[in-house]
Amino acid sequence: MALLTVSGSPHVHSTMTTQKIMWGVVIALLPAFLVAIYFFGIPALMVTLVSVASCMFFEWLIGKYLLKTPNTVTDGSAVITGMLLAFNLPSSVPLWMVIIGALVAMGVGKMTFGGLGKNPFNPALVGRVFMFLSFPTAVALSEWPMPNPLFASSVTDALTGSTTLSLIAHGGELPPISDLLLGATGGSFGEISAIAILLGGIYMLCRKIITWHIPVAFLGSALIFAGILWLIDPTQFVNPLYHLLAGGMMLGAVFMATDMVTSPVTHKGQLIFGAGCGILTIIFRCFGPMPEGVSFAILIMNAVTPLINKFVKTDKFGYKK
Amino acid sequence: MTTFRKGGVHPEENKLAKDCKIEIMPLTKKAVVFVSQHIGAPATCVVQKDDKVKVGTLLSKAEAFICANVHSPYSGTVTKVDVATDFNGFKKPAIYIDVEGDEWEDGIDTSEAIVKEIKLDSKQIIDRMKDRGIVGLGGAAFPTNVKYMIPEGKKAEFLLINGVECEPYLTSDNRIMIENTEEIFIGIEIMKKALNMNNAIIGIEKNKPEAIRIMTEMSKNYSGTKVVPLEMKYPQGAEKQLINALTGREVPSGKLPIEVGCVVDNVATALAIYYAVQKNRPLIDNVLTFTGKSVTNQKNLLVRVGTPLQEIIDYCGGLPSDTGKLISGGPMMGKAIMDTSAPTVKTTSSILVMSEKEAKRNPQTACIRCGKCVSACPMGLEPLLLATLCEQKRWEEAEKECVMDCIECGCCLFTCPANRPLLDLIRVGKNQVGAIRRARSQK
Ligand code: SF4
Numbered sequence: 200m201a202l203l204t205v206s207g208s209p210h211v212h213s214t215m216t217t218q219k220i221m222w223g224v225v226i227a228l229l230p231a232f233l234v235a236i237y238f239f240g241i242p243a244l245m246v247t248l249v250s251v252a253s254c255m256f257f258e259w260l261i262g263k264y265l266l267k268t269p270n271t272v273t274d275g276s277a278v279i280t281g282m283l284l285a286f287n288l289p290s291s292v293p294l295w296m297v298i299i300g301a302l303v304a305m306g307v308g309k310m311t312f313g314g315l316g317k318n319p320f321n322p323a324l325v326g327r328v329f330m331f332l333s334f335p336t337a338v339a340l341s342e343w344p345m346p347n348p349l350f351a352s353s354v355t356d357a358l359t360g361s362t363t364l365s366l367i368a369h370g371g372e373l374p375p376i377s378d379l380l381l382g383a384t385g386g387s388f389g390e391i392s393a394i395a396i397l398l399g400g401i402y403m404l405c406r407k408i409i410t411w412h413i414p415v416a417f418l419g420s421a422l423i424f425a426g427i428l429w430l431i432d433p434t435q436f437v438n439p440l441y442h443l444l445a446g447g448m449m450l451g452a453v454f455m456a457t458d459m460v461t462s463p464v465t466h467k468g469q470l471i472f473g474a475g476c477g478i479l480t481i482i483f484r485c486f487g488p489m490p491e492g493v494s495f496a497i498l499i500m501n502a503v504t505p506l507i508n509k510f511v512k513t514d515k516f517g518y519k520k
Numbered sequence: 521m522t523t524f525r526k527g528g529v530h531p532e533e534n535k536l537a538k539d540c541k542i543e544i545m546p547l548t549k550k551a552v553v554f555v556s557q558h559i560g561a562p563a564t565c566v567v568q569k570d571d572k573v574k575v576g577t578l579l580s581k582a583e584a585f586i587c588a589n590v591h592s593p594y595s596g597t598v599t600k601v602d603v604a605t606d607f608n609g610f611k612k613p614a615i616y617i618d619v620e621g622d623e624w625e626d627g628i629d630t631s632e633a634i635v636k637e638i639k640l641d642s643k644q645i646i647d648r649m650k651d652r653g654i655v656g657l658g659g660a661a662f663p664t665n666v667k668y669m670i671p672e673g674k675k676a677e678f679l680l681i682n683g684v685e686c687e688p689y690l691t692s693d694n695r696i697m698i699e700n701t702e703e704i705f706i707g708i709e710i711m712k713k714a715l716n717m718n719n720a721i722i723g724i725e726k727n728k729p730e731a732i733r734i735m736t737e738m739s740k741n742y743s744g745t746k747v748v749p750l751e752m753k754y755p756q757g758a759e760k761q762l763i764n765a766l767t768g769r770e771v772p773s774g775k776l777p778i779e780v781g782c783v784v785d786n787v788a789t790a791l792a793i794y795y796a797v798q799k800n801r802p803l804i805d806n807v808l809t810f811t812g813k814s815v816t817n818q819k820n821l822l823v824r825v826g827t828p829l830q831e832i833i834d835y836c837g838g839l840p841s842d843t844g845k846l847i848s849g850g851p852m853m854g855k856a857i858m859d860t861s862a863p864t865v866k867t868t869s870s871i872l873v874m875s876e877k878e879a880k881r882n883p884q885t886a887c888i889r890c891g892k893c894v895s896a897c898p899m900g901l902e903p904l905l906l907a908t909l910c911e912q913k914r915w916e917e918a919e920k921e922c923v924m925d926c927i928e929c930g931c932c933l934f935t936c937p938a939n940r941p942l943l944d945l946i947r948v949g950k951n952q953v954g955a956i957r958r959a960r961s962q963k
């Protein structure tokens with residue numbers, strides 16, 4: 200018999216690993232990805248592939264030559280960042296811009312802080328905001344490619360139209376809610392179908408990758424806040440359901456805000472974090488100069504996370520008064 | 521469904537030996553009995569080389585308040601009083617006995633007959649517990665009689681009996697509940713009498729349906745004692761969690777169960793109390809589970825204290841060739857065994873065999889701040905923070921974050937996807953903070 204191993208308890212371990220969590224998120228992103236390909240075709244596929252490949256490449260490059268840390272590319276987190284970054288873009292974006300966005304996301308957003316687990320901001324959002332500010336004409340469009348189902352009978356090229364959010368901001372006839380649920384609407388290609396995103400969210404809940412706290416607080420507070428505004432003045436503010444389903448709200452609440460590295464560790468903290476995201480988003484959307492506000496709302500709450508972790512404590516056993 | 525308030529995990533149950541009847545292990549020829557087998561002040565050895573002993577002869581005597589007697593589990597000759605290594609490789613004073621026959625001291629009832637009538641009064645019962653060397657068999661080995669001396673100003677309102685056995689693999693409590701049901705209930709009657717109480721609650725996790733059925737059936741004959749099935753959640757068998765599950769009360773940090781009016785004892789302790797009080801039998805043996813996924817002969821064995829582990833292994837057909845780790849106790853809180861020549865003690869409840877593959881921890885990644893350890897901690901601590909503070913030797917801050925409340929249940933490390941050695945780091949912190957506190961109180 201070989202020598203006995205002696206180590207501290209516990210001697211068994213749950214089957215959950217960091218890699219399984221990360222690849223689980225990737226699987227959860229697939230429905231939204233498929234919807235995007237269905238409506239936007241090859242360009243959406245290309246943007247996503249380029250984004251994922253560049254994120255993985257930059258993580259590997261920076262890890263190997265600058266940080267000299269063990270290779271972490273296979274843990275799946277770079278794939279998530281790549282997918283999320285792509286999902287925030289219009290399918291018409293030039294691919295070289297995607298590569299630069301990926302470099303910023305991984306380089307500035309993640310690796311400068313030391314890689315996985317150490318970054319305060321969601322890297323995909325860092326990349327997105329960078330692109331939004333640097334390439335406004337290509338990324339922050341007011342006219343977006345309209346969905347053009349792969350198998351539609353009449354193929355019309357380069358159809359463009361306004362996103363639901365710019366319609367909300369600048370007026371215009373809103374599409375029916377059902378289009379927003381399914382994804383038959385203009386916008387960043389990964390954000391369009393609320394149902395596909397929710398499907399991914401439910402999958403992550405079932406696999407216990409995320410808990411309900413952040414998405415529910417996020418969407419709930421946005422719904423309530425937008426609802427109050429709507430009740431006060433229905434002529435100026437739209438039906439809160441549009442806020443919920445349009446733009447990056449769903450993708451943000453289910454995939455961006457739930458990024459565990461950049462959100463609080465306690466459930467109480469997560470509720471506060473989610474509520475903050477929801478309220479800030481509606482403030483930015485309704486009162487800010489730009490139609491969308493999800494990315495900025497989440498980034499601001501990312502910045503608040505260390506504070507939340509510091510002050511919102513678990514209620515400890517044995518200290519009941 | 522009844523369970524405790526916060527945290528907890530549900531590891532794979534693996535109660536592989538749950539249907540194996542208790543077998544009596546043949547006596548060893550060369551026994552080694554540790555002089556002290558409890559938590560508290562050490563006991564004093566009262567035998568010498570060449571002394572003849574019988575089963576039940578006093579070997580070491582409790583002289584301090586929190587201390588426990590040890591009796592000889594064998595008849596034979598003391599060959600030396602020396603040190604021996606325990607399972608964990610520590611050297612401790614021990615009595616070596618060459619076993620000859622199986623002769624018992626007078627006054628011990630060795631018959632199978634069940635004695636129902638309780639003749640002793642409260643004080644006599646508590647004295648008998650002390651005299652017969654009864655310690656808590658849930659793991660801590662705290663002298664039982666001390667628990668029954670309720671401090672001034674406190675009142676016992678609940679007597680809770682722990683039949684939870686929430687650790688994976690372990691099945692010894694399950695077996696005694698099935699096979700020694702009546703004795704356990706009489707033991708509980710004795711406990712009630714010692715505390716002048718009329719009621720007792722037995723908590724059993726739902727994964728032991730047979731035990732729940734038999735115990736519930738038996739409880740009809742013993743008014744005031746009821747069985748409560750509990751949701752399966754580890755660490756339900758931990759004292760504070762069990763109290764919370766059964767009464768909803770929360771033992772304040774750093775305090776004992778009696779603070780919230782509770783006395784908690786294990787079913788195995790109830791059985792030992794029955795034998796001590798009704799049969800005058802000292803605590804000299806206990807049921808242990810020999811188990812593991814790779815083990816072909818799963819067994820529940822009644823083993824005399826002081827049996828060398830290697831003999832138990834041989835009796836069970838030896839170790840599988842791919843054995844990588846042996847654990848005394850369950851996989852969540854048990855200790856890895858270093859030395860198979862070491863003898864069993866009063867609280868040895870299981871020998872768990874793990875293969876080399878199972879013995880290895882998964883590779884570590886960076887903490888992804890998922891908060892799973894926080895949700896899993898039954899004490900409501902933040903293990904990721906405690907581990908970081910301990911790693912950086914920030915002991916005072918760790919103390920403020922309640923590191924001393926950690927019950928070392930292992931839920932955090934069990935659940936951590938990054939495989940951070942959370943509990944290993946926290947243990948270091950507990951030691952350091954403990955030392956700092958002792959130094960402070962001496963000033
Ligand atoms: S469970 Fe592990 S990875 Fe998750 S927060 Fe705790 S220490 Fe970090």
Ligand code: SF4
Pocket residue numbers: 896897898899900901902903925926927928929930931932933943946
């Ligand atoms: S910190 Fe201590 S009490 Fe909390 S889960 Fe970890 S081992 Fe258990």
